[in-house]
Amino acid sequence: MFRFLRGLVLPEAACEEANNSSRYENLFKKLDLNEDGRVDIAELHAGLKALGIPLGKDAEEKIFKTGDSNKDGQLDFEEFMQYLKDHEKKMKLAFKSLDKNSDGKIEASEIVQSLKILGINISEQQAEKILKSIDADGTMSVDWNEWRDHFLFNPATDIEEIIRYWKHSTVLDIGDSLTIPDEFTEEEKKSGQWWRQLLSGGVAGAVSRTGTAPLDRLKVMMQVHSSKSNKMNISSGLKQMVKEGGIRSLWRGNGVNVIKIAPETAIKFWAYEQYKKIFANEDGKIGTVERFVSGSLAGATAQTSIYPMEVLKTRLAVGKTGQYSGMFDCAKKILKREGLKAFYKGYVPNILGIIPYAGIDLAVYEALKTAWLDRYASDSANPGVFVLLGCGTVSSTCGQLASYPLALIRTRMQAQALLEGAPQLNMVGLFQRIIANEGILGLYRGIGPNFMKVLPAVSISYVVYEKMKQNLGIA
Template sequence: EVEEGLRRRGIAVSDDQLRSMLGELDANKDRRISASEFDAFCDKRRANIKQVFRDVDADGDGQIDSKELRRGVERAGLKISDEQLRAAFKRMDLDRDGRLSFDEFESTLMLLPHGANPEAVFDAFAHRAFVDDPDGGETIGTAKKLASGGVAGAVSRSATAPIDRIKTIMQAGRLPSSGGIAPVAGAAARAVWHEGGWRAFWRGNGANVAKVVPETATKYVAFDILKRQLATDPGNATVLERFAAGGMAGAAAQTVVYPLEIVKTRVSLSAGGCSMATVIAGVLRTEGTRGLFKGLTPSLVGIFPYAGIDLMANSVLKDALAAKYAEVGRDPGVAELLGCGMASSTSAMLVTYPLNLVRTRLQASGMPGQPTYSGPVECAGKILAKEGFAGLYRGLVPNLAKVLPATSVSYAVYDVLSSWQRRKGED
């Protein structure tokens, strides 16, 4: 009867495991299990399971999400696939709320015999029957995420504003492309210096910060929300689910702040300097509301793969780091977080840079000294005809010098602030 009951619960046992379990259950050795003996067995098991539950529940909120379960499994030295983990979590999550209560966790482990193959348990959940040989919080709230993302974006963009202005001037094609990258970048830097000394290198940074604070904050929050909506198991989202969530989050954030992107580019390219209000008034007067969204199409075409690759890669890399450092009982350091940001942002930028350049040319279209384009197709065609394929990557080197530290600092600041807020909340 015990063996049959275990099999109905999806637990296959060997003869040795069954004898061992019966020995634990049958306290008086009469070869029958009374209700009191079963209760005593469950009480003893429950104490052990509570300790395991506390160990796996990393944030101590009384619930286990799939990410915590993954880390707990890996700390135990078990190797299971994402498919097995998702299936196991779904099977254990009886109320389908995306988190495991102690009762749900206990229900799964209570009658698991000592010596059972844990990897096979997960495989059984994945296939809804044992196939092995038995003998063989929300960690922080939305407002806090907005604050962390906003501060992270402002710090990173301000730190790299001089490089960003040089990159924008090179992308706009205002300087001759001959002579190599270093001479052109040097000429741009000298031109900026002659405009107004060191302060001129931060021209347009006000618009950049005004743009990037809501953009970065919205991107992070939207990514979390979309991942929960799109992923079958948000704590253990697949690579494709992360890509889709990241792309849509980036597109939404870019659309919301795009008028400020126009302002930032035009202020950066203005030799004498002008206010944000002056630029907006001028665009509305000469081009209408549509002028504030000039270049949005290539921007959205580019931002989806950029944000998708960036956030997907960063999320995957951070999860891998978290699992590795969970083994030694600590979180990844700032250096590791910077490495994740650099790797993810570089991959995304190399893929989408030509669209970024076309967007900048369209944003500057019609300004004094700048050509006018009817749309992204004409713009890209003229760049290829005049400058060749290399023209689509003009300004890449300063962009690398700017984007890598900017994105890395942004991710690192965001994670440090989020961790601080979680600890503060626990206190």
């Protein structure tokens, strides 16, 4: 993207310091379209687009936010030059951190080594694709000038920001929030961007879960009531729910499902940061295995904290019309009739389900993304948001498929007290009874509506997440 800058806008010079001003001046003139000595955001956008460097609104706004020191909404030449000088210093540090042998060039093996330290494993071939997108002279190595020219207008400030597209996104919410939490840079934590991002994800999750609540309740009903003798399918299940409680009953239990998003996300984020500190090495770095363990433990901690709400959601979803007047009435009746222990029924299979879900989710996500990069990436090592969304959707689905039997056992244990005449079995007893009476397929009751909700849930979640980010001013 930035290769042409080498000859056209950013000519090399023997004396770098003396030539920097002339480089900056040439570039400023190309961006100052109305020649008034100042560049506003519209000119920056149009000028970069004309030069073949379309950055996108977020990146351009970040440049302005950083460079516009007097906050007048425009960059004069001094502000423009100061921004580029400061940015080049940061890029120089990033370059040196990648240049492991200090020979003034970055090679594929050094990229592999550097990303491994950050907990990201890529192959030599993938590293070469990254190099190719930066390498202007075809030597399959990147010197400082090539690195600087390529990242001149990239508002990233360090290596971790430059490779952030390798991270799994929090956008995806399919109602089973067990995935490893996202990480935030120190800059995001200081600026408050982390809580805006978490809030955006929380609102997206709430809207997404509400939109797919009928399918979620249908899944729970099929998990609890469907059997060989009572064959409930998607159509008959929906009709039965509407007949029993009207259209509104399709959303029964959704209130609790939405309310638990905030505490679960907050606890998971806090716990993840604490576990990472425990597993980090002396330099404060954390590898892939440690990150996975930290994320799994964070998920378990969050689930333990909000698990009573999971029980309430199931009881409300399975309950009949008029059985409970609301969440608090349900909690009061459970406490009175069954005691405190009832709020943790199904806890063991729920916790056991986190490991296969999170492990397979991450493994499939990385495998799909790697396969896409190997096959289709030629000019850039960034797969793009829609590829990542696709990978995330498939990986989350695979994770659910692997952990679904444990999820079904958990739901049955949570709802057992509502089933008249049903024995109160433990996890092993339920497994044995289901397999004996219904076979292996009995462990997958309700998986149809569960899969049906994935695509709309992801789509709604993504659209709302992006809108929320815009409204909260997240770059």
